[in-house]
Amino acid sequence: MENIINKNPGENNDGSQAVSIGRDGHNESLWQKSAVKENWNGALDPSVIYDTLIVGAGITGITTALLLQKAGHKCVIAEAHNPGYGTTGGTTAHINTFADTTFAEVEKAFDKQAAKQFAESIAESVALIAANVRTYNLDCDFRWQNAYVYAETDKEVDELKDLFESALRVGVTAEIADHAPAPVPYQKAVVFDKQAQFHPLKYITGLQKQFTDLGGIVLENTRIEEIESQDDFHIAKSGERQIKAKAVVYATHIPPGGVNVLHFRNAPYRSYVIAALLNDDNYPDALVYDMQDPYHYFRTHEIDGQKYLIAGGHDHKTGHGDPQQSFTDLINYTKRCYEVKSIHSQWSAQYYVPADGLPYIGHLPGASNGIYTATGFNGNGMILGTVSAIVLSDLILKGQSTYESLFNPGRVKPIAGFMETIKENADVIGRFIGDRFGLEEIESVSEIPVGSGEIVTYKDQKLAIYKDPHGKIHALNPVCTHTKCIVNWNNSEKTWDCPCHGARFDTEGVVLTGPARADLEKVNIGPQA
Template structure:
């Protein structure tokens, strides 16, 4: 099911930043309807973004006596939190071996400690507030299918032990395919991400916190001892701003250059036989695949993810087809009930960036670069930024400092990613196919075209109505590409995404794509056809 085709009775279910619905949207219940204007336009902390990072940080700070306001351009869970596969791990996509190599063994131990505290914090919040979010402890298994993967798995295992993470090599793992080696990580977990953050939101509100939805923060300016956040004509005066927006919005920041946007693909499927995995399962391919089971209303679902690629670069429909084919190779799939994709950012040196936003006034914080571990690292970010605001320091502020000097091992990746951005900025302006008629574009689809000497991003809906846009992204001037699965225009440089009408769905862009006068396009197309 996609959001456009929802029955009228489902219109109040949570929305996401694309056409495809996640399993979580279909089972989260109706919205909390907590959109409200604050009693005052002054607060201690303004949190921008109502995903797991923002709502966790807001709750932690509100508990410490800070008066917080949460603003979201849409609603809680609209972005990546509503599209995660909700694995809670004591290890991350950036392995402890990689952290040792690029930083140090001490940094690896600190990274492991922060992750362990994150897992503990999630469990503590669930139990303290009795949040009904299907939280379950699980064992996690990583397996290797060939010699190279086995060597990498051995590095993961040994470095995890050095970092103080509990793990063991096992001869019997619930892998869906033959394997050469496997390791087990006990005390992993899973939950329903939207039910979880709604539980956080409920407690935040009960403590006097305020949530303002459908409110885009346009800018933040320093004014004496306060920061003034503006949303249209509205102003909020605050002492601190926490950007929990997955990537800082606005003009080009150093963090935009140090993170690469990726799309990850997920399906939820029923199986012909009751062979649903009991644990969290990961292979060692690159990109890797991951599996788990979730029960909703008594029905078991296999959740399968993988086949990631850089945003705006790959073919989303092919990624879904490949994921379904691979999953069917591993498990007896009966029916794919839903499929969706989500966005994450890969940091150039492997660790997330959490702390003061470089190039901005004191009191402005941001977090990004979670790789594929948004639930645990989003919680780490909330803990770190809460400590920075409330206490003035965090034991992890140096490790995750956004202004840290990149280790030499990350320099090559930094150069490669930014060369790729420069290449897309230039190359994507050439070789665009000339269009004779808008009828060349299939219904409910979009295409980059050249029409009468003008480059356009054109979408044609199911009735034949056309929306024409200037394809130049409002963030850094790259050319957007059409995502036919999510029905969005995606920027291949820094991950900004727009809907068919050019409205911003996800940052870092703040402004919508320019619309090209439709009547001229329609008339010229009609004459040619």
Template sequence: MNTSNGVSLSPWLATVRIPEFAPISGDVHTQVCVIGAGIAGLTTAYLLAREGKHVVLIDALGIGAGETGRSTAHFFPPDEWYRGVEAAFDADHAKLVADSFKQAVNLVESIARSEHIDCAFERVDGYLYALPEQGFQDLGREYQAAQRAGADVTLLERAPGLSFDTGPCVCYHNQAQCHPLRYLEGLASALVRHGGRIYCGVRAHGVDGDRHIQVVRTDRGDIYAEAVVVATNTPFNNVVVMHTKQAAYRTYALGLRIPRGSVPRVLLWDTGDPYYYVRVESPAGADHDLLLVGGADHKVGQDDHPQHRYDEIEQWARQRFPMAQQVAYRWSGEVMEPADGAAYLGRNPMDQDNVYVITGDSGNGMTHGTIGAMIVSELIMGRRHAWADLYDPARKVMHGLPEFVAEQANTLSYYGEWATAGEVESVAEIAPGQGAIVRQGMHKLAVYRDPHGELHALSARCTHLGCVVHWNAGECSWDCPCHGSRFDTQGAVLHGPASSALAAATLEPPPGAPPAGPGDTEHVRRP
């Protein structure tokens, strides 16, 4: 069973072996079906099982194999910052956001303590800083907005204990970090103890039904449930609506070895473009720490050779942290950026009242996943929640309209690629371990040459809404530049919203060409 959504490896995936759970074998009946075994899905399932609900949790890959296993696992203020939230909504909304972020961290801490989960949960201070050319005045406004929202903040002349001068910064007290997969491992065990059932290697292809029973169609059987929660980073069951209100981005991270204790245990975030964020991890039993540095984001499928982004992050880190030694880990992940800055957590729009989505993490996946679980579990239990309106997935895009329009224009522009030539004229130009788009008559093919020289040909049409996929040399995957779907070199789905594989294709030799040689053999993926 595939348990990863790319070839790069985070320190979490490298250091934890999550127990495997068998797939279903036939139809299943339950009260609640949760789809997605990341922090959002597992927390939702756990909270409901703890209240006595019969819960089935499924995942196409495995526990934490999606974006939670690729997180930098910090709990930090919202990406838009309180000044941005207040400007986009109002001061009352900003207070709700501050409360939700605070309560989410408290819940993770409480669960880790009560369920005896050894996940290195740790309270740390976080610092937002800006270099002079990036606008010190914005920090003053952010400090005031954070205070009005009720956040515990201090305005400082510089972040303490660092090897470089940050200049003025806002300190957000009592933030947190943890080992995300150890936390999920503990959540999974706790869920099972509370009567929940977990099935992995089960891909959901659709959800349909009525207000009484929803049916989750999977490749292993159907699951009948009174309520369904889609917690798959981006929803596969909502073909259009949610995907016009958020955009998919790749984000990159490095883990550099540093001497133990050489960097204070804090969270850092700057206001640059590109921006960078930092935290420190202490691997169990090691004589060193890891400096985790991330950033250099771009839209999914819109950088075919993103390896240079790792170089840029490394250069930035070494300029500020001279004690940094060798790079131990390089990895990337996917985040969903909502149009107005607030995540989408609650009832699925244009659906029955018993289907829910948790999406729009905006780089705060650990926090938003937990907030979403808190809201959705309360709604399923028939209780109102104070944050439900703020995060309602059905809300209209009233804020951030220029960015919303720009994102839609960017998406639409990529449909024009069906009229353009292929990236290479011949498959002979594709090097081992690389992929390229090839035009074949009226069609475009996604062709990958494996390290042994064998060619793997697939339709280049994304199975979500028909964009041309792009090669991602960093993860050896085919990525959709329109809505963020990703596929492996055999066409299998790595990330939604697509729920079905790329179609197999046949490479036709050019007219008059000799038969293919040993290095140009055609490979057709078997269903």
């Protein structure tokens, strides 16, 4: 694989050469540039039946594993690449007591009690993050902040009023702001106190150390290909390796493998982020959000004495928009708001929007007993990943959770999310059929620019062709191995992205993110012309 592992100078604690934390794309995040990968790979005993296998080492997986290990369970984390490889390494790391799905929306789709429970779960999540930082003395740049949400138009003022009033109804502290650090003129603003920010990779690295110190095992480069369920335990297979466990948690952002109902109740999106240096010192000392759709968000993070403005926005469905245009639009918008000197980093990350607004946390629908999942975090992965760890650890340890009904992945809401599910699945069907027609036919691969990829018809074959910077051709079957949709080229991250359920592959066809488990098929196109 290319453009995935980025090496940095330095040494690990054992004197070995340090390697920065890899991610699922070409662009390197600010967090990768400032965190060093630790080597805590443990030794697996194939004869042992472990209590829990956690698949995925982002904030959801590592937090869940630590909670279980602290309670006396013997746990194994199996990560297909390295910890923080997915969305955790690409987040903007906002920690909020409110979410992208507003409490007003939860009241409408469910009821007032559901909204109150949602707020309570989020508050418990924020408290756990703060407690972990304090208890383990984590050096992760954790900082309490105020969060300001501002409205620029009459329509946005009405929406902000709903956000504000519904927050008060569920017990979240908020006030009308006399003054907000908004980067543009605004009509109204609301401030939420006791919000926070941190360095996500330093945070999960600290949790991982605590987990391994307690005897937990982390297996990197271990992609779980299938799970076979026995009467009392499950056997997870990764190549020749087998891991036996009584319970399995898929902390993979979306459950992998065959088609599952959750693949149709979650829509994959890409979110875009930049870290900029400013000409002046007008870095916001707060978390700042507008009310546009999709919205923009800003904050400041200081690393080694240097401040960075972190700006995000211009999201679109995975495999649908133009990633380079999204970056251009985000940069231009940020320049209208701040005196940007230069762009230090730019990157994107993936998240899943749930059909009815709430995450799916609990028993994986259609799976054997003891197999769990957590998905549908919208743009709130840090808080809802931690909520998931609380819920899943309770289900495994106690057999029940305060929030199990609210977040039940098998819940059926005839109204909430129904139309959204229909819309997203119609889009999937449209992409499945439409992307098979009208492909550009080329006479020669020389027509493809160096460093770029295209879906084309070449010599009567539909191919995903990438021409690397050295002019070498990498040809793949463009049919996603999950549900057979046609992948699209992401020219910013240098990946092949599936527009149906969000599976992503590198230029060699290797799976970067699920739900696909199998790589894209390589195609030999013979002499290149």
